[in-house]
Amino acid sequence: MPTIIACFKWVVDEAYIRRGSSGELDFSSVDFKISEYDRNAIEEAVRLKEAHGGKVIAVTVGLPGATKGIKDALSRGCDEAVFVADASFENLEPSQTAEILAAVLRSRIPDFDLIVCGEGSGDLYAQQVGARLAEHLAIPCVSFVQKLGMDGGTLTADRKVEQYTEITSLPLPALVTVLPEINSPRIPGVKDTLTASRKPVATVKKDELPAVGEPRLRTIGLAAPRMDRTCEKFGADDAEVTRFADALRKKGVIR
Amino acid sequence: MNFKLTEEQELIRKNMREFAAKHVDPIAVEIDENSRHPAELFQKLAEGDWLGMPIPIEYGGAGADYLTHIIAVEELSRSCASTGFTVSIHVGIASMPILLFGNEDQKKKYLVPLAKGQNLGAFVLTEPGAGTDVMAATSTAVLDGNEYVINGTKTFTSNGPTGGTYLVFAWTDKAAGRKGMSAFVVPREAPGMRAGEHFKKMGLRSSQTSEMIFKDCRIPKENILGQEGAGMAMAMTGFDHGRVGIAAQSVGILQAALDESIRYSKERVQFGAPIARQQAISWMIANMATDLSAARWLTYHAAWLKDQKQPFSKEASMAKLFAAEAAMRHTVKAVQIQGGYGYIKGAKVERLLRDAKITEIYEGTSEAQRMVISGNVLR
Numbered sequence: 090m091p092t093i094i095a096c097f098k099w100v101v102d103e104a105y106i107r108r109g110s111s112g113e114l115d116f117s118s119v120d121f122k123i124s125e126y127d128r129n130a131i132e133e134a135v136r137l138k139e140a141h142g143g144k145v146i147a148v149t150v151g152l153p154g155a156t157k158g159i160k161d162a163l164s165r166g167c168d169e170a171v172f173v174a175d176a177s178f179e180n181l182e183p184s185q186t187a188e189i190l191a192a193v194l195r196s197r198i199p200d201f202d203l204i205v206c207g208e209g210s211g212d213l214y215a216q217q218v219g220a221r222l223a224e225h226l227a228i229p230c231v232s233f234v235q236k237l238g239m240d241g242g243t244l245t246a247d248r249k250v251e252q253y254t255e256i257t258s259l260p261l262p263a264l265v266t267v268l269p270e271i272n273s274p275r276i277p278g279v280k281d282t283l284t285a286s287r288k289p290v291a292t293v294k295k296d297e298l299p300a301v302g303e304p305r306l307r308t309i310g311l312a313a314p315r316m317d318r319t320c321e322k323f324g325a326d327d328a329e330v331t332r333f334a335d336a337l338r339k340k341g342v343i344r
Numbered sequence: 345m346n347f348k349l350t351e352e353q354e355l356i357r358k359n360m361r362e363f364a365a366k367h368v369d370p371i372a373v374e375i376d377e378n379s380r381h382p383a384e385l386f387q388k389l390a391e392g393d394w395l396g397m398p399i400p401i402e403y404g405g406a407g408a409d410y411l412t413h414i415i416a417v418e419e420l421s422r423s424c425a426s427t428g429f430t431v432s433i434h435v436g437i438a439s440m441p442i443l444l445f446g447n448e449d450q451k452k453k454y455l456v457p458l459a460k461g462q463n464l465g466a467f468v469l470t471e472p473g474a475g476t477d478v479m480a481a482t483s484t485a486v487l488d489g490n491e492y493v494i495n496g497t498k499t500f501t502s503n504g505p506t507g508g509t510y511l512v513f514a515w516t517d518k519a520a521g522r523k524g525m526s527a528f529v530v531p532r533e534a535p536g537m538r539a540g541e542h543f544k545k546m547g548l549r550s551s552q553t554s555e556m557i558f559k560d561c562r563i564p565k566e567n568i569l570g571q572e573g574a575g576m577a578m579a580m581t582g583f584d585h586g587r588v589g590i591a592a593q594s595v596g597i598l599q600a601a602l603d604e605s606i607r608y609s610k611e612r613v614q615f616g617a618p619i620a621r622q623q624a625i626s627w628m629i630a631n632m633a634t635d636l637s638a639a640r641w642l643t644y645h646a647a648w649l650k651d652q653k654q655p656f657s658k659e660a661s662m663a664k665l666f667a668a669e670a671a672m673r674h675t676v677k678a679v680q681i682q683g684g685y686g687y688i689k690g691a692k693v694e695r696l697l698r699d700a701k702i703t704e705i706y707e708g709t710s711e712a713q714r715m716v717i718s719g720n721v722l723r
Contacts (some may be wrong), residue, residue, distance in 0.1 A: 122358075157351040164355065276363050279393035279406035279416075282355050 091143035091202035091239065091261070095134035095167060096190060096222070097127035099151050099158035100212045108313040123161055126207025129267050132274040133237055134205045135166035141239055144168040146198060150189050151178055163285035164277035170288070171197060175295035180308070183217030185301045190218070191225035192298050197291065203244065204264040208233060219266035229259045232266045347641075353412050360416045363392060364423035372424040375550035376695055379542065381506045382550065385427065390461025394420075395434060399443055403451050404459035410585075411647040414592040418643075421596025422603075425699035426550040428596055432589030433502050434458070437582045437707065438465025438511050442529065445570045445578050454509050454529050463508020463532070467586070468498045468556050469579055476712045478579070483558065485514035485526060487565060492516075492528060494536070494561040500706070504539045504554035508532050512558070513579055516572045525575035529567045536561030547698030584657045586707045587664040588650065591643040594667035594703045597696050598636045601671070601678040604693050605629050608682050625681055632674045639667035658720040665713035668703035675700040 102122040107115040123131070134145045146169050147162035149155065153174040163170055173193055181189070194201060204226075206219035216232070223230030235254070236247035244263050248255040249270075277285075323333040337343045349357070367388055375382050389395050397413040399405025413435060421428025442455045442465075458465050474480040483496025494514050501507075510530040517524035530537055540555030569578060606629060609620035619625045642663040649656035675697040679686040686693040704710045 120354075157355065160351055161355055276359050276366070276392065277355070278391065279356060279359075279397050279408055279412075280401070282352050282359065283406060283408055286352070 091137070091141055092198065092200060093134045093137055093143060093145045094194065094198065094201050094204040095127075095131045095145055095147050095162070096204065096206045096218070097131060097147060097149050097158070097162055098124045098186075098207075098210045098212075098218075099149060099155040100124045100210060103211070112312045112315065114311055114313055121155065121158065122211075123158060124207055124211035126209060126211070126267065126269055128165070128207075128274040129269050129271050130205040130207045131162055131165050131167060132272045133267055134203075135275075136272065137203070137205075137237065137239055138166070138168075143202070146171060146201075148190060148193065148198075149173065150181065150186050150193075152176065159290055160282070160285040161277075163288045163290075164281040165275060166281075168288060170290045171293060172290055173293045173298070177295065180304075182304050182306055183213070183215045184221060184305060187218045187221030187225060188301050189298060190222050193293055194222075194226065197293070202261045203239070204228075204262075205237075206264065206266045208266045208268050216266070219264055223264040226262075226264070228262050228264055230264045230266070231257050231259060234265045234267045235270050237265060237267070237271065349411075349415070352408075353415055356408070356412055357415050357419055359392075360394070360419040361422075363388075363394075364420055368420065368423040368427055372427075373690055373695070375424070375426065377549075377689070379544060379549045379552075381430075381552050382427070383506075386430075386461065386464070389431065395431060395461030396439065396459025397435065399435075399439060399455065399459035403443065404456035409647075409651045410588070411644060411651055414588055414643060414647040417589050417592040418596040418599070418640075421593040422600045423596075424550070425593055425597050425696070426548045428593045429548060429590070430464070430503060430551050432593055433467060433586065434465045436589040437467040437586030438503070438509065440585045441511060441527065441569065441578050441582045444581060445527070445574070446529070449566065450529060450569065454531070458509055464503045464506055466501055466503040466507035466510045466556075467582060468501050468504075468510050468512040468530075470498060470500045472497060472499050476709055478576070479522070481513070481515065481525070483512075483514040484518070485516050485528060487516070488562075490565050491562045492565055492568065494528065494530070494558040494563065496558050498556040498558070500543075500553055501539070501556045502551055502553050502706070504556050505542045505552045507539075510537070510556070511569070511582070512556075513575050514558075516575075520573060522576045523573045525579070526572050527569040527575040527578045528563060529569055530561065530563055534561055534563050546701060547695070548702050549698075580657070583707060584660045585650070587660040587713075588643060588646045588656070590703055590707050591639065591646065591660070591663035591667040594664070594671040594700070595636065595640045595643055597671045597700050597703070598632070598639060598667070598674055601675050601693065601696050602629070602632050602636055604696070605632060605678050605681050608685075612682075619681070628677045628681060632677060635666075635670040635674060639663070639670050642666055658717055661708070661713040661716040661720075664703075664708070665710055665717065668700075669710060671700040671703055 102120045105119040109115045138145045145167045147167040148171045150173040159170045209216040231246040233248045234246045235249045238245040242261050246257050323329045393406040396405035397408040398410045401407040417428050417432045439458045471481050485492045485494045512528045512530045516526040536559050538557045543553045609625050610618050612619045646656050646659040646663045678693040
């Protein structure tokens with residue numbers, strides 16, 4: 090009976106980010122959500138459990154206020170959750186998150202069989218946490234996974250590489266990072282949501298963990314991208330059509 | 345005071361939004377045009393426990409509070425007011441009275457399948473000559489041995505052609521006045537009950553509406569809900585619950601009208617700028633957003649009172665009155681903002697306008713709501 094870990098990040102729902110008058114990002118009325126690809130990770134972990142038995146433990150590192158994220162993950166079929174929470178965990182770097190996750194898994198769930206992560210997070214999309222976590226735990230890691238199969242102690246993972254599919258096989262325990270095409274995450278039913286808070290949640294505080302390395306990146310500024318639009322009108326006669334074609338050529342749209 | 349929803353309510357709202365975007369939006373235009381009941385959609389709603397939300401788990405429901413159900417009806421109606429309404433009527437006005445007044449056997453036999461979404465509920469009160477004037481009804485139920493025999497013609501029955509369980513009101517003692525009406529649970533297969541043709545309507549077209557004809561319809565006498573003569577009070581309690589649902593449906597329509605107006609007015613360029621920059625347009629949107637907020641909080645307050653086990657009849661009427669009239673007022677504006685494009689079939693605002701009108705009419709007209717409210721405040 091495998092023990093499967095599904096890692097997820099509780100991120101700002103980008104639909105709520107407003108653009109201020111001078112291009113700054115306004116986060117004052119944002120809501121949060123489970124990062125898109127992490128929903129695929131949770132779904133895949135739960136599907137594997139439904140097919141092979143065992144249990145799924147959702148693990149996240151974040152702010153203490155992210156309790157809704159824990160309930161969201163549990164409503165999606167995870168059996169328990171480990172919530173590593175601290176007020177200083179707002180802008181963790183991928184290297185720090187990976188360190189924390191590794192420490193938590195080593196001390197709390199050392200007998201896991203498989204770790205499933207999203208390919209990248211919805212906010213940073215650095216694609217670092219999965220690979221770094223596998224390295225810390227000294228287990229094999231396969232990224233860009235679009236199909237997973239489990240047979241006893243062996244995992245098969247289809248990787249999407251450019252226009253090819255690479256079919257890999259690896260021994261458990263292992264870690265995979267999954268792409269959105271691997272599955273279509275379920276929409277939790279009402280009962281799933283209402284009963285989520287009855288499932289066990291272990292909260293881990295910062296002082297229970299080894300010290301985390303210093304951040305290596307510094308954010309200097311954050312601004313909305315500017316998209317310049319121009320509008321040029323053309324007529325329908327021959328001369329205008331020629332002028333239109335020239336304009337497209339000039340912009341490199343046609344050759 | 346606490347205006348914050350619970351985390352569960354927020355998650356359920358998001359889940360319903362996602363459900364509606366995935367399963368309802370793609371068919372909303374088609375089911376409206378064809379007046380089609382989307383049975384396949386209701387199968388999915390049943391699987392997600394959306395059809396018995398406030399019914400306790402032991403009776404097949406999800407055990408949510410009423411406010412959570414109301415939020416789901418709002419989000420569903422934002423995509424399709426017909427679908428939101430069908431859920432509202434099924435839960436609020438058909439299932440809730442069985443939960444509140446039914447005995448254990450009736451709940452097991454009729455409420456459990458309703459809450460699980462195995463069949464749809466209908467509320468059968470209105471007659472051709474008895475709309476707001478309920479006392480003018482003429483249908484009768486006469487006890488004959490171990491059976492009641494129901495005779496009469498009902499009309500404008502929502503879920504009439506597609507229902508499985510009907511809450512039917514008829515006089516058992518007309519001379520007793522308000523205390524002479526009784527309520528019965530009638531299963532679809534009851535001999536002598538027949539649904540008429542589905543009416544073609546201006547809006548709310550995928551909701552199925554028909555006459556219900558009772559000709560010596562015989563049902564076991566244990567199918568009476570509560571005591572003989574208690575029907576009128578049960579109908580009023582049903583209305584209290586149902587009206588909060590209609591208010592939520594109206595709020596969903598309003599939210600959709602606002603969504604559409606914001607989207608369109610930012611995209612549509614006239615006189616060299618998006619029309620959202622024209623005060624004529626931006627003020628329409630400001631009024632829309634303000635009334636939406638007022639309607640939503642009136643609605644949530646009524647549902648909250650119900651969950652607190654406090655009287656909520658007046659508040660249900662206020663919410664329904666205000667939200668319905670606001671939905672009508674602002675869907676007209678939403679079409680105006682989109683001009684000719686909003687008048688074309690397939691434009692969402694065109695459907696919203698047609699769907700909004702009925703909210704001022706059914707489950708008590710706006711005039712009937714004013715009767716309830718004035719009766720309460722002038723006491």
